[in-house]
Amino acid sequence: MNSVILRALRTPAVAALAIITSLVGLPAEADAQRVGGTGYGASVRTTLTSTQSPVAALPAGGGYVVGEAASFGVPSTLDARWLTAVTTGSVSDASEPASAQTVSEVESVNVLNGLVRADNVTAIASSYAANGTAGSDADGSGFVNLVVNGTAITTDVAPNTRIDIPLVGYVVLNEQIRGGDGATSSSLTVNMIHVRLLDGADIVVGSASSSASR
């Protein structure tokens, strides 16, 4: 039997098929883990236009991606400096967690001619999926010297804090959108400043998302 197999492998086509077969025969656990991550400093969407600062997007198998710009702005709408987003993560075999982390930060933020201002906006999203448990958190996210509609925000902002601005729209601070089942998957999107105007325009500053599944 062995001599029959060896004679068969001398045929190039059969040898190639054997190699391919061995590659696809990987343990199922190696293919089951997935990670994701997206980060960007700022975006502006109106009924007429859409613009976004450089995006860092993590491949499903993990890696390291950076998106940054020295400045970003839309006249009379948004001005920001030192936008940096970095996303990292990796998958492994079933014995180890899959994990992903995204950090997005912006400095010298000015939205709608001072309606929302901050010296620094930092968004952090971190996800992991381990054996029987998965989770995400936004620890480390925050503002420095945040002012909204003339009022200084001097304490940490609770998730999904909404501030209405009459005749303009509203602002959601530390917006957190969660997903996953908490056992095999988890995801989180953090938008630190999310302005929604009455005319339908949408402004986001400091966005970080992460996901992990197994």
Added chain:
Amino acid sequence: MKTRQTFLLAPIVCTAMLLAVACRDATAPPQPAEIGDPRFHPIPGDEAANFRMTGGGRVDERDHTGFDKHTPESRDFATFGFQARPTGPNTTEGSGNLTWVEHNPDHPYGGFTFHGRVEFFMTSAEGPNCAYFGGTGRARTRDGQELDDLSWHAEHACDEGEPGRGVDHIRIVIRDYERHGLLSGGNIQKHKMNFR
């Protein structure tokens, strides 16, 4: 106006304004000569690693005494992201990248964004879940400078659990800059390494 600076080889590496840097004893295998900061060479006990690491997050403190995020008027913190790995079995050569952002305006450069290449990777005497890695990179400072050929190393980056806040920790040295502490957000993850 941006200026390009190249580190000058000099007998004195620290000034009154800058933090002292602990330079490793050059007992490692010979490194290529270069104009720049002294290379940080492996010390006895550092070994080739059979794992890799990824991580990202925030550090507010400068030691291991706490990990709470500073109050909202403070810019004294740093954020980072990295991936690092050995290039093969039984070698301390490494590959990967690191981004480190220092936000403290009281820093001599007013803060900076640093991008580094990983050129060596090995175990760390800090513990079995820790790695020591580093290389060279460049920084863009808030006062408008671009600094090239900067030597840097993560003296240790440690994965002590999930989530990483309050348990994972990192010590980064970039020329004469240093920050060292528990994560106030994010995570550092150790992964198995498959050498094929």
